Amino acid sequence: MINNIKRISTLFSVSIVACMLIFSSCGENKDEEDIDPIDTNKTNLVNINGTLFSIPSPIQTAILLKQVGAPYNKSLLNNPGKIASYSTEAKRALNLGAYGADLGYIILYQQTQEAIGYLSAVKKLSDDVGIAGAFDAKLLERFKQNMANKDSLLVFTSEAFRSSDSYLKNNDRAKVSSLIIAGGWIESLYFTTEMFSGNVQDKTKLFQRVGEQKNTLDNLIKLLTPYYQEEGFTEFVDALIDLAGEFDKIEVNYVFVAPTTDDANKITTINSTTEVKITPELIKTIQEKVKTVRGFIIN
Amino acid sequence: MNKIIASLLVLLSLSLFTKKIMAQCDTVANSCYKNITAKYISDGQQYRALLLNKEVAEFSATLFGGTQYRMAACSGMKDGQLVFSIYDKQRNLLFTNKEHKNSPYWDFKVKNTLDCIIEAKLLDENAASGCAVLLIGFKE
Numbered sequence: 001m002i003n004n005i006k007r008i009s010t011l012f013s014v015s016i017v018a019c020m021l022i023f024s025s026c027g028e029n030k031d032e033e034d035i036d037p038i039d040t041n042k043t044n045l046v047n048i049n050g051t052l053f054s055i056p057s058p059i060q061t062a063i064l065l066k067q068v069g070a071p072y073n074k075s076l077l078n079n080p081g082k083i084a085s086y087s088t089e090a091k092r093a094l095n096l097g098a099y100g101a102d103l104g105y106i107i108l109y110q111q112t113q114e115a116i117g118y119l120s121a122v123k124k125l126s127d128d129v130g131i132a133g134a135f136d137a138k139l140l141e142r143f144k145q146n147m148a149n150k151d152s153l154l155v156f157t158s159e160a161f162r163s164s165d166s167y168l169k170n171n172d173r174a175k176v177s178s179l180i181i182a183g184g185w186i187e188s189l190y191f192t193t194e195m196f197s198g199n200v201q202d203k204t205k206l207f208q209r210v211g212e213q214k215n216t217l218d219n220l221i222k223l224l225t226p227y228y229q230e231e232g233f234t235e236f237v238d239a240l241i242d243l244a245g246e247f248d249k250i251e252v253n254y255v256f257v258a259p260t261t262d263d264a265n266k267i268t269t270i271n272s273t274t275e276v277k278i279t280p281e282l283i284k285t286i287q288e289k290v291k292t293v294r295g296f297i298i299n
Numbered sequence: 300m301n302k303i304i305a306s307l308l309v310l311l312s313l314s315l316f317t318k319k320i321m322a323q324c325d326t327v328a329n330s331c332y333k334n335i336t337a338k339y340i341s342d343g344q345q346y347r348a349l350l351l352n353k354e355v356a357e358f359s360a361t362l363f364g365g366t367q368y369r370m371a372a373c374s375g376m377k378d379g380q381l382v383f384s385i386y387d388k389q390r391n392l393l394f395t396n397k398e399h400k401n402s403p404y405w406d407f408k409v410k411n412t413l414d415c416i417i418e419a420k421l422l423d424e425n426a427a428s429g430c431a432v433l434l435i436g437f438k439e
Contacts, residue, residue: 051357051359052346052347052348052356052358052359053358053360054344054346054358054359054360054361054417054435055344056363057340057343057437060363060366060437063439100343155337155340155341158340158341158342158343159341161341161343161344162332162342162343162344162345162434165344165345166328166345169345170322170324181343181344184343208412209412212361212363212364212412213361215361215388215414219359219361254387254388254413256387256389259393259394261394263399266399266402266404266405266406267367267405267406268393268394268405268406268408269408269410270407270408270409270410270411270413271410272387272393272410272411272413273410273411274364274411274412274413
């Protein structure tokens with residue numbers, strides 16, 4: 001509860017700051033003497049109070065699902081035939097992220113017959129949000145030529161999304177970039193929580209992975225908060241805050257252990273431990289709430 | 300009237316300056332991407348911040364247990380221009396490339412999931428400004 005209040009309070013204050021930064025006309029009219037110079041630290045960077053937020057790739061979740069032996073489940077995916085119904089920029093961006101996560105899942109499970117349909121959906125939505133360059137004919141061609149090579153397909157897909165992210169940030173459109181990331185992350189969280197009731201022998205790793213993303217959800221909310229008042233954001237961010245209220249009930253115990261570094265191979269092993277405690281009741285609630293948030297995106 | 304024109308000119312100049320810096324960030328990021336080799340899958344994002352003088356960029360991230368990551372950190376077109384350090388949430392230092400000749404990339408084998416803060420600052424503290432770029436790749 002306290003964390004929710006803190007979140008709403010942060011959201012409110014960050015919204016005001018963002019509003020002031022983006023629209024100098026938000027408040028009263030300023031005299032010409034009062035016009036502030038642009039702070040280049042606060043332009044089109046995804047940067048709130050000096051911090052940038054990293055959201056894990058949906059592909060990492062798909063990797064985990066495969067590792068725990070979760071079977072391929074087509075019914076988890078968003079139907080690519082629905083793209084025509086996404087008419088706002090926010091919906092298109094969120095679903096571009098969701099279809100991207102679906103594509104990663106399909107590639108990882110080597111369901112190549114499905115891949116082209118999802119890649120086409122991604123391409124169409126990327127055209128609609130104005131980032132056609134990243135998913136061009138050249139990528140489609142590379143994709144078709146490497147259908148049997150799962151690793152290459154994952155690299156191509158991730159690289160295309162990184163390229164889109166870069167293009168959007170270069171063109172003052174970090175807002176769209178944030179929604180793509182959010183759509184992908186929620187879709188992958190949905191895959192995991194649906195497997196709570198799926199055919200998986202040892203679900204402990206799935207529960208743990210969900211619990212470990214408490215910080216990611218907070219980061220995602222902070223990433224989206226500057227746009228809270230904009231079309232398509234308010235209801236979505238409110239739903240994420242509601243979900244975060246449940247994540248706050250997860251107990252995460254971290255213990256620092258000194259890392260070890262291998263200079264010759266330029267590699268450091270992080271030895272610290274993290275223990276996640278989550279009750280069966282909470283698992284059920286989170287599963288339901290994730291379904292609601294995901295429903296907001298795809299419907 | 301003159302003040303309005305002067306203000307508009309200042310805004311225009313700053314806007315052009317910002318565009319120029321963004322283009323610089325893009326060039327740095329494309330060059331930095333060579334450090335994320337084909338063995339790693341990009342996390343699909345590009346983290347960057349314009350740093351002035353001694354400013355420090357802060358990145359909040361979660362690294363999953365059982366995964367090997369590669370982080371590449373760049374500023375400018377030469378390697379080793381950005382100092383990056385990784386701390387856990389208790390501010391214990393886990394790694395800094397300062398102790399490794401400012402290596403532009405480093406690999407991390409993460410045994411258990413970790414919430415961390417990555418800090419980045421320009422090597423030359425006298426530099427007026429620079430674009431800090433961080434890229435993250437991972438592998439199974």
